[in-house]
Structures are given as structure tokens and as C-alpha cells.
Amino acid sequence: MKALLQKQRDAFVAEGFVSAEARVDRLDRAISLLHDNRDAIPDALDQDFGNRSRHQTLMELYATLESLKHAKKRVRRWMKRDKRKVPLPLALVGAKARVEYQPKGVVGILGTWNFPINTTFSPLAGALAAGNRVIIKLSEVAPATAARIADLVARAFDETEVACVTGGPEVGAAFSSLPFDHLCFTGSPAVGKLVMRAASENLTPVTLELGGKSPVIIARDADLEDAAVRIMTGKALNSGQACLGPDYIMVAEDQLEDFVRHATKWTSEMFPTLLDNVDCCSVINERHLERLRSYVEEARSAGVDVREINPTGEQFSGQEGAYKIPFTFVVDAGDDLKIMQEEIFGPLLVIKTYERLEECIAYINAHPRPLGLYIFSRDKATQRQLLDHTVSGGVCVNDVMLHASIEDLPFGGVGNSGMGHYRGFNGFKSFSHARAVFKQSRLNLQRLSGTVPPYGDRADKALAHIIRK
Known part of the structure; x- marks a missing residue:
């Protein structure tokens, strides 16, 4: 090399x-x-x-x-x-x-x-x-x-x-x-x-x-069905194996069940089956599959609400030639769990509930700065509030990941998500x-103004003239 x-x-x-x-x-x-x-x-x-x-x-x-x-x-x-x-x-x-x-x-x-x-x-x-x-x-x-x-x-x-x-x-x-x-x-x-x-x-x-853990914030005024469709469509790309993939979702506590219902319905329509479905991307290898399974098992062992999207009840043990795992929601996982500490990079999604939007802002700001931030809201004041009080590599409003496809926008992270x-x-x-290039004129202003040694009255007058507030 x-x-x-x-x-x-x-x-x-x-x-x-x-x-x-x-x-x-x-x-x-x-x-x-x-x-x-x-x-x-x-x-x-x-x-x-x-x-x-x-x-x-x-x-x-x-x-x-x-x-x-x-x-x-x-x-x-x-x-x-x-x-x-x-x-x-x-x-x-x-x-x-x-x-x-x-x-x-x-x-x-x-x-x-x-x-x-x-x-x-x-x-x-x-x-x-x-x-x-x-x-x-x-x-x-x-x-x-x-x-x-x-x-x-x-x-x-x-x-x-x-x-x-x-x-x-x-x-x-x-x-x-x-x-x-x-x-x-x-x-x-x-x-x-x-x-x-x-x-x-x-x-x-x-x-x-x-990369990192890119959050989604669903404000109360958002269209839940549209948000669910767009989030799960983005998550389905490469089965979540994407640096910009949504990692966790923050939704109002009283809208949780409606969101999960819409998300499950749309995911099931995209992938009515999983194991033999060529549209459903496999996890890259067995090591990453076991890593994802360990997140789910740890959450279950901790008593966390885990919900798989498996429309036909397929069995995922004993796979040959491919490594698949169902799209799975992990609801209100604690920060002590690995799924909240590491980038998921797979078809798992954490859903966190909130009562006030300020809780979402505080949570995001208490963690490493993400590569992407996804805001679902039709209210301009809400959008502005979230933009002004968070820091991320990029932002997508009312969709996920697509800002990275706009060639005229810079793509990159900030802090832990890159530079x-x-x-x-x-x-x-x-x-x-x-490269800075300066081309001087033929006239030597420094010499004419007396601002070269030996200094004298002309230098004093020239400097007094140019040094101003």
C-alpha cells in the first residue's frame, strides 16, 4: 500500500x-x-x-x-x-x-x-x-x-x-x-x-x-398513520442496517397503541412473510444476528414490553444461507439495556413514550449527538422548537433519512456521529x-505611509488614523 x-x-x-x-x-x-x-x-x-x-x-x-x-x-x-x-x-x-x-x-x-x-x-x-x-x-x-x-x-x-x-x-x-x-x-x-x-x-x-442512535420525535399534532408508514419504510431499507436508520421513536404516551397499530399494519403489508421473502434483506452474518437477538433477549429478561411483527408466525431458528429476525418493537427500554447503549443496526426499534415535548429534547441532549434527527409535526412552531433546541448531523422533517439524498445538502455528523x-x-x-492567493499592487503603501522601520511621526499619524472603533 x-x-x-x-x-x-x-x-x-x-x-x-x-x-x-x-x-x-x-x-x-x-x-x-x-x-x-x-x-x-x-x-x-x-x-x-x-x-x-x-x-x-x-x-x-x-x-x-x-x-x-x-x-x-x-x-x-x-x-x-x-x-x-x-x-x-x-x-x-x-x-x-x-x-x-x-x-x-x-x-x-x-x-x-x-x-x-x-x-x-x-x-x-x-x-x-x-x-x-x-x-x-x-x-x-x-x-x-x-x-x-x-x-x-x-x-x-x-x-x-x-x-x-x-x-x-x-x-x-x-x-x-x-x-x-x-x-x-x-x-x-x-x-x-x-x-x-x-x-x-x-x-x-x-x-x-x-452513525449513532438517530431519534424520531412524533409530535402530538402529527399524522400517526403517515408517520408510521414513513418510519417503517425507512427502517425496512436494508432491514435497518443503515447508519441513518431510525434507532428509537419518541411518541406521546396516549398515542403509543395507535402508532404501533399503524406501524404493524404497514410493515405486514410490506412483508407478509419474511423468511423466503426476497424483498426482506437478511442480516449480514451470524455474528450480527446473534448481537440483535441478544438485545431482544436482554429486554425480555428485564420485563420490557417486546412486540414482534411476524404476520404468519414463522420460526426463525435453524436458518440456512440467510440470517433474518422479525421487525420488533421494544417499548420503553431502560437506558441500562444494550439496545439503548449501542447503535441497533438491524430491524429492531425502541419506542419511548413521553408526556411533554420538552422530555424528548432533554433526553436527546443528554446523549451523544446523532447523525440524523427525524421530526414529525405539521406545526411550524413545534418544528422550530425541536430544531433550535437539539444538535444533530442532519434533520428530516416529516420523513426519515431522505435528507441524505439531496446532493445540494452537506452530509455528515457532529460530535459522536462524525465530522x-x-x-x-x-x-x-x-x-x-x-488556497488563499493575494496579489499586491506595484505601489508600496507601507513605505509611503511610514509604517516601516525606523518608525517616526508619519507612522504615529498613520496608525492613529486607522485604529478606530
């Missing part, structure tokens, strides 16, 4: 200014890579998951292609020099200032297994638009997909432009310790800390998208160095 990094850095230096044509060409090749293999890529993901809906993978491909096309369409505009104001009197004598967005050099991207296309190619869009060379570390948890993507990238790009590496945690650790010019990681807060610690040895700047952004112009800026 060190040799590959050096090859890319040498090629970057040799290229000099990266033209718009070169950037568009690289983006075009990434677009063609995904589009032309839209039949082969879902097969690899289905192999890794045991069962992953082809339609969900195509939706992931669509979202990723939109990122790449958005960057391709706008890269010439993003590259333009950004003129800045020069103060008087320098401006009067012809001094000029500007910002030039310069490629950082070689960018490292660490992708995930749950959305292995989007979490690599979406940041790749910003990195290529910014003129960088890129090395991608693909997740070992989805080996078939990693192998497929690595092969496709090697066909589409010279290794000095974009390259992929594969391997387990030891490769990921070595990758994070390389002296990249920028490092982008998507994953858990625990691993994010390790990545940031390794990057700090080289003072490598990082973009971290770390920095990718997607759109914000991603371009993340992978660029905003």
Missing part, C-alpha cells in the same frame, strides 16, 4: 493542474463502471448478505450515480476562482485577493459493508471532482462485493488514478496509518476513533461519518485545499 500511495502521489505531482476535462473523464468512467455493471453488482451483494433485495441494490446504485452525475455537471463551476474583497486602501491601488480550490493530493476512502457502493463512490465523486487521486479500502465483511468492485475499478482506472485494496482489520489499520492527504471513513464511532488516532500521527485531515461532510459542493470543498 505504501508503494501504491507513492505512485499516486508521484502521478499527482507530475500532472500539475488538474483540468476540468480530466476530472470529468474520471467521473464519467466511474459512472460507466456502475451503470454498465448494474446487473452484476446486485448479484455480489446478494451473495454477501445471503439475501438482499435486488431492488434495494439498484436504489443504492441510483443514489450513487446521482452523486457522480451531480459532481460531473457542476465541477467546472466549483473549480472557478473565488474572488474575495480587499480592504481599503489596498483595493484602491489595485491589490487583489482570491481563493483557489486546489486538490489535496491522494485521498483514502474506507467504505462499509452495509452500503458498499454508496459509501465508497459517493465520497469518490467529491474527491475526483476536486482533482485528487484515490485509494479505496473495501470492507472485508462483504467479500464478494469487494472483489467485484476491485476488479471493475482496475479495469476502468489506472492504479495511479483510482485503486482498491482489500483485506481484514489489520489491512484497515495499516491503511489508516498511511500519510494520505485526506482520509474519509464511514463506520462506527468506536472504529472512527481508531482511524482518527492513526491519521493524527501524520496530521492527516479526516472526514468521519459515524466533516461529503456530497455535492460541500464534498468538493472537503477534498480541496482552499
Whole structure:
């Protein structure tokens, strides 16, 4: 990997200014890579998951292609020099200032297994638009997909432009310790800390998208049925294995049963059966399945209200080739339970009840800042109250997760859920160095004003004139 990094850095230096044509060409090749293999890529993901809906993978491909096309369409505009104001009197004598967005050099991207296309190619869009060379570390948890993507990238790009590496945690650790010019990681807060610690040895700047426990607040004025449909549709994506997936719901105590009824009805309509249903995504592997089961069993043992959505009463023991667990509500789980301490990352949802909206605000603010916050309310004052008194990476009002699909919005976390952004112009800026350029006029104002040694009366008068409130 060190040799590959050096090859890319040498090629970057040799290229000099990266033209718009070169950037568009690289983006075009990434677009063609995904589009032309839209039949082969879902097969690899289905192999890794045991069962992953082809339609969900195509939706992931669509979202990723939109990122790449958005960057391709706008890269010439993003590259333009950004003129800045020069103060008087320098401006009067012809001094000029500007910002030039310069490629950082070689960018490292660490992708995930749950959305292995989007979490690599979406940041790749910003990195290529910014003129960088890129090395991608693909997740070992989805080996078939990693192998497929690595092969496709090697066909589409010279290794000095974009390259992929594969391997387990030891490769990921070595990758994070390389002296990249920028490092982008998507994953858990625990691993994010390790990545940031390794990057700090080289003072490598990082973009971290770390997920966490994204809450849903259903205000009393919300349409409960509509909220239930939208929440469960979002939760169904990848069977909850999504960094932005709703993790717990806060609903008024007297509306709990109505919400559960609507949510159960809609989920049963989406998935009348589960085990043999190709639309219902499997949990990625047995380890994660057992982790999810342990959350449910711990809650049951603690006497917590646990409600499964299993329309036909299927038996989930002894599965072969796939790992499924029913969509399950855990009602008013205590904070001492693991399901309230760890990101769920599966088809389980905690429902917490409240009497006053201020309780929701206090609870969210007492816990690590989430990647997403989902507000269901038609009342503008309620929306504003929740927006003004909480902090999160992003917010979706009257839906879940969809803010991340808007290319013109920055995507990223805050605090425990991450730092920095990718997607759109914000991603371009993340992978660029905003280089300040000042061009002085031929007239030497300092010398004329006497503000150079040896100082005297002219310096006193000049400074007295300019130092004001």
C-alpha cells in the first residue's frame, strides 16, 4: 500500500493542474463502471448478505450515480476562482485577493459493508471532482462485493488514478496509518476513533461519518398513520442496517397503541412473510444476528414490553444461507439495556413514550449527538422548537433519512456521529485545499505611509488614523 500511495502521489505531482476535462473523464468512467455493471453488482451483494433485495441494490446504485452525475455537471463551476474583497486602501491601488480550490493530493476512502457502493463512490465523486487521486479500502465483511468492485475499478482506472485494496482489520489499520492527504471513513464511532488516532500521527485531515442512535420525535399534532408508514419504510431499507436508520421513536404516551397499530399494519403489508421473502434483506452474518437477538433477549429478561411483527408466525431458528429476525418493537427500554447503549443496526426499534415535548429534547441532549434527527409535526412552531433546541448531523422533517439524498445538502455528523461532510459542493470543498492567493499592487503603501522601520511621526499619524472603533 505504501508503494501504491507513492505512485499516486508521484502521478499527482507530475500532472500539475488538474483540468476540468480530466476530472470529468474520471467521473464519467466511474459512472460507466456502475451503470454498465448494474446487473452484476446486485448479484455480489446478494451473495454477501445471503439475501438482499435486488431492488434495494439498484436504489443504492441510483443514489450513487446521482452523486457522480451531480459532481460531473457542476465541477467546472466549483473549480472557478473565488474572488474575495480587499480592504481599503489596498483595493484602491489595485491589490487583489482570491481563493483557489486546489486538490489535496491522494485521498483514502474506507467504505462499509452495509452500503458498499454508496459509501465508497459517493465520497469518490467529491474527491475526483476536486482533482485528487484515490485509494479505496473495501470492507472485508462483504467479500464478494469487494472483489467485484476491485476488479471493475482496475479495469476502468489506472492504479495511479483510482485503486482498491482489500483485506481484514489489520489491512484497515495499516491503511489508516498511511500519510494520505485526506482520509474519509464511514463506520462506527468506536472504529472512527481508531482511524482518527492513526491519521493524527501524520496530521492527516479526516472526514468521519459515524452513525449513532438517530431519534424520531412524533409530535402530538402529527399524522400517526403517515408517520408510521414513513418510519417503517425507512427502517425496512436494508432491514435497518443503515447508519441513518431510525434507532428509537419518541411518541406521546396516549398515542403509543395507535402508532404501533399503524406501524404493524404497514410493515405486514410490506412483508407478509419474511423468511423466503426476497424483498426482506437478511442480516449480514451470524455474528450480527446473534448481537440483535441478544438485545431482544436482554429486554425480555428485564420485563420490557417486546412486540414482534411476524404476520404468519414463522420460526426463525435453524436458518440456512440467510440470517433474518422479525421487525420488533421494544417499548420503553431502560437506558441500562444494550439496545439503548449501542447503535441497533438491524430491524429492531425502541419506542419511548413521553408526556411533554420538552422530555424528548432533554433526553436527546443528554446523549451523544446523532447523525440524523427525524421530526414529525405539521406545526411550524413545534418544528422550530425541536430544531433550535437539539444538535444533530442532519434533520428530516416529516420523513426519515431522505435528507441524505439531496446532493445540494452537506452530509455528515457532529460530535459522536462524525465530522466533516461529503456530497455535492460541500464534498468538493472537503477534498480541496482552499488556497488563499493575494496579489499586491506595484505601489508600496507601507513605505509611503511610514509604517516601516525606523518608525517616526508619519507612522504615529498613520496608525492613529486607522485604529478606530
